[in-house]
Amino acid sequence: MPVPPSSGRLQWTDVPPxxxxxxxxxxxxxxxxxxxxxxxxxxxxxxALRLDGGRRVFVKAAPDDDPLTGANVHEAAVLDALxxxxxxxxxxxxxxxxxxxxxxxxxxxxxxxxxxxxxxxxGQTWALLDKLTSSPAPAPYAEAVRAKPSTAxxxxxxxxxxxxxxxxxxxxxxxxxPQLAELEASWPTLAHGDRIVHADLRADNMxxxxxxxxxxxxxxxxxxxxxxxxxxxxxxxxxxxxxxxADVARLLRDHPATANSPGTTTAYLAALTGHWHRNARQPAxxxxxxxxxxxxxxxxxxLALLRHRLR
Ligand SMILES: Nc1ncnc2c1ncn2[C@@H]1O[C@H](COP(=O)(O)OP(=O)(O)OP(=O)(O)O)[C@@H](O)[C@H]1O
Ligand SMILES: [Mg+2]
Numbered sequence: 001m002p003v004p005p006s007s008g009r010l011q012w013t014d015v016p017p018x019x020x021x022x023x024x025x026x027x028x029x030x031x032x033x034x035x036x037x038x039x040x041x042x043x044x045x046x047x048a049l050r051l052d053g054g055r056r057v058f059v060k061a062a063p064d065d066d067p068l069t070g071a072n073v074h075e076a077a078v079l080d081a082l083x084x085x086x087x088x089x090x091x092x093x094x095x096x097x098x099x100x101x102x103x104x105x106x107x108x109x110x111x112x113x114x115x116x117x118x119x120x121x122x123g124q125t126w127a128l129l130d131k132l133t134s135s136p137a138p139a140p141y142a143e144a145v146r147a148k149p150s151t152a153x154x155x156x157x158x159x160x161x162x163x164x165x166x167x168x169x170x171x172x173x174x175x176x177x178p179q180l181a182e183l184e185a186s187w188p189t190l191a192h193g194d195r196i197v198h199a200d201l202r203a204d205n206m207x208x209x210x211x212x213x214x215x216x217x218x219x220x221x222x223x224x225x226x227x228x229x230x231x232x233x234x235x236x237x238x239x240x241x242x243x244x245x246a247d248v249a250r251l252l253r254d255h256p257a258t259a260n261s262p263g264t265t266t267a268y269l270a271a272l273t274g275h276w277h278r279n280a281r282q283p284a285x286x287x288x289x290x291x292x293x294x295x296x297x298x299x300x301x302x303l304a305l306l307r308h309r310l311r
Pocket of ligand 2: 039041205218
């Protein structure tokens, strides 16, 4: 397996020539330009390809012995199985050559949404989550995600921090460590449900497409679960984007995806925040230069929200 780049992503020219040729044949035109968008922490190829003639597609690719290929193949199956009208781009194809796999996805045109208070994008995202979680996932989607264990269900961190609290741990967390660890321990049994869950909702996993509006991308962790997961994931992202934690806590309390399951929502938020607090203190993985700094910020945002939910 090629060593992932120590900073940034694999490029189109890193893809084996055999797979590049196969893709160009399948797409019906040579690639004129490959643009790697900003956003995300992965090391694989994730690029917008502009073909001769002007058409654009989005491609994710990695060697077959890279775990990201399994994630990409899962994402392809999910995109294929999401119900019509879901806020996701269409799958265009999956291609294998030279022990690499490429997933080709319809290109979305636009920036990441602006989740700050001055934009309407956050409101649009809450509305999308209401629609996405208001009824059970259709059977083809449930089947597509059945075999893959949910990464959301496995989130944890407070248990380890309780054993050896780091010196720089926020006093708010330090004072509540046993409670946070207990909430987190309750999460795995609450993590089951029949709703569509994206499970990695951040602004950089969304595109505000000029035609479609806010659309979710990067469905690599998609699963089924309780309706609250994506709304509770969005909440700390809004704090990071500048919303007051008290305002977001109110939205979380009242949103249709979370209002009826306050206990499950709090347990998930505790597990997610514990994951951030623990992982932010781990050594940085190769190919993901901004990850630990992001996790420190996200850990603080999650804790600011938990303060409003814990007694
Ligand atoms: N269909 C698409 N059309 C246009 N741009 C896209 C599309 N899908 C993703 N992007 C952009 O490419 C970036 C990387 O894509 P994506 O998040 O799917 O890759 P990833 O390697 O799984 O990311 P991560 O690092 O989050 O694991 C996104 O942040 C987004 O800006
Ligand atoms: Mg991403």
